Amino acid sequence: MTRVAIVGGGLGGLAAAAFLHQAGVPAVVYEQARELREVGAGIMVAPNAARMLRRLGVLGAFSQRAVQLGTGWEFRRWQDGTVLSAQDLTAKSARLYGEHTYTVHRADLLDVIKGAVPTDAVRLGKRLDDFSVSEAGVRLSFADGQRAEADVLIGADGIHSTIRAALTEPVPPTHSGMSAFRALVPAAAAPEFARRPAQAVWLGPGRHVVHYPVSGGELINMVAVTPAGDYVTESWTATATVAEFLAEFESWDDRLTSLIKAASTPGRWALLIRQPLPRWTWGPVTLLGDAAHPMLPFLGQGAAQAFEDAAVLASCLADGPADPGQALAALRVAAHRPREPRPAGQPRPRRLQPPARRPGAAGEGRGTPSRRPAGRQRVDVRPRSRQPELTRPGVSVCETRRLLT
Numbered sequence: 239m240t241r242v243a244i245v246g247g248g249l250g251g252l253a254a255a256a257f258l259h260q261a262g263v264p265a266v267v268y269e270q271a272r273e274l275r276e277v278g279a280g281i282m283v284a285p286n287a288a289r290m291l292r293r294l295g296v297l298g299a300f301s302q303r304a305v306q307l308g309t310g311w312e313f314r315r316w317q318d319g320t321v322l323s324a325q326d327l328t329a330k331s332a333r334l335y336g337e338h339t340y341t342v343h344r345a346d347l348l349d350v351i352k353g354a355v356p357t358d359a360v361r362l363g364k365r366l367d368d369f370s371v372s373e374a375g376v377r378l379s380f381a382d383g384q385r386a387e388a389d390v391l392i393g394a395d396g397i398h399s400t401i402r403a404a405l406t407e408p409v410p411p412t413h414s415g416m417s418a419f420r421a422l423v424p425a426a427a428a429p430e431f432a433r434r435p436a437q438a439v440w441l442g443p444g445r446h447v448v449h450y451p452v453s454g455g456e457l458i459n460m461v462a463v464t465p466a467g468d469y470v471t472e473s474w475t476a477t478a479t480v481a482e483f484l485a486e487f488e489s490w491d492d493r494l495t496s497l498i499k500a501a502s503t504p505g506r507w508a509l510l511i512r513q514p515l516p517r518w519t520w521g522p523v524t525l526l527g528d529a530a531h532p533m534l535p536f537l538g539q540g541a542a543q544a545f546e547d548a549a550v551l552a553s554c555l556a557d558g559p560a561d562p563g564q565a566l567a568a569l570r571v572a573a574h575r576p577r578e579p580r581p582a583g584q585p586r587p588r589r590l591q592p593p594a595r596r597p598g599a600a601g602e603g604r605g606t607p608s609r610r611p612a613g614r615q616r617v618d619v620r621p622r623s624r625q626p627e628l629t630r631p632g633v634s635v636c637e638t639r640r641l642l643t
């Protein structure tokens with residue numbers, strides 16, 4: 239039986255463990271923190287991510303704690319809140335994409351996925367320091383002096399991945415010139431417009447603010463993208479002050495500034511750009527999620543892509559347990575499934591990385607004006623019924639791979 243070690247117990251690593259256990263492949267997660275927790279407040283769960291949660295059997299538990307959006311991409315003018323355009327997601331999301339669109343607190347999402355992973359498959363307080371690969375497999379060394387062995391190593395250790403750093407040439411990220419403030423507001427302190435099951439995007443000169451309810455509607459999550467200046471810290475735990483947040487939006491509509499004033503201590507994250515890696519797999523070692531393909535947040539797809547990575551990886555390892563190297567090679571084939579028009583040889587998240595860098599990219603669906611310069615690559619926003627047969631709900635990734643190989 240293939241022994242799988244997953245380094246990183248974030249959304250991607252835990253999803254990988256859950257899919258592997260569901261496929262009958264034992265996997266152990268090694269997480270550096272002493273407890274499993276998510277910081278950074280809210281997250282949008284797009285239909286492709288919700289589909290993965292359904293496959294894990296946790297969509298029911300998830301939807302108890304999430305908010306199902308009735309309205310999405312509600313673009314508002316910065317000075318007066320005029321609605322420029324909006325998408326009615328009540329029935330459309332499920333009709334077009336097979337699932338609803340949700341918003342959720344990250345801690346709730348992590349908790350729900352954790353429910354699909356056996357408790358003894360998670361080892362906490364294990365920071366990977368080093369690893370080596372030999373004929374016998376992979377040897378992991380942790381900061382506490384302990385060691386572990388496995389046949390396959392999955393690096394789900396996030397944007398500052400130790401495993402990626404060991405396998406690739408260091409390429410310093412470039413500055414996008416933008417940063418993201420993130421904050422939560424208790425719903426009781428928020429104006430009525432922010433409490434609706436709606437994702438609103440306020441657009442103004444050089445800045446935008448996204449807000450939506452999370453935690454079953456008890457909290458409102460805000461993400462505001464502003465010029466970064468000389469701010470370069472890229473961390474889930476770095477904080478700012480409400481005054482700094484407010485200063486960015488001084489002359490905006492009063493309703494929006496009142497929401498900012500009610501916020502708890504904001505987080506601040508510098509948005510840095512990393513070029514797509516040419517490969518994610520080296521022998522029995524592979525990368526997943528932000529370790530493989532970190533994206534800027536404008537498509538709201540980073541975690542969704544990590545879930546898809548996890549599902550494909552588990553199906554490949556379940557198919558070829560005798561030869562993990564070959565199973566991971568199959569992973570590269572599966573990642574090339576024809577989900578949307580693509581340049582030859584580029585797997586999907588690598589294709590999503592460039593469009594995910596553009597503010598407002600997520601709003602470039604039907605019914606909203608496109609800001610895409612001529613000749614730029616397009617994300618497939620066609621209704622599912624008009625996408626290739628292989629991507630329809632009900633066709634599993636494993637079947638997809640078989641059809642391709």
Ligand SMILES: Cc1cc2nc3c(=O)[nH]c(=O)nc-3n(C[C@H](O)[C@H](O)[C@H](O)COP(=O)(O)OP(=O)(O)OC[C@H]3O[C@@H](n4cnc5c(N)ncnc54)[C@H](O)[C@@H]3O)c2cc1C
Pocket residue numbers: 245246247248249250251268269270271280281282283287364365366367394395396397398399400418420461507526527528529533534535537538539540541542543544
């Ligand atoms: C402002 C913002 C908004 C976003 N909004 C969305 C959204 O709406 N929808 C969406 O789908 N995505 C969104 N994303 C992206 C999403 O948050 C990430 O893509 C996702 O969290 C990546 O998950 P991961 O498991 O790959 O990495 P992480 O969540 O970073 O997890 C990595 C884990 O590895 C552990 N680790 C690190 N190093 C070691 C080590 N050496 N040893 C052991 N453990 C280690 C860490 O402690 C951590 O638990 C957003 C991102 C940002 C910045």
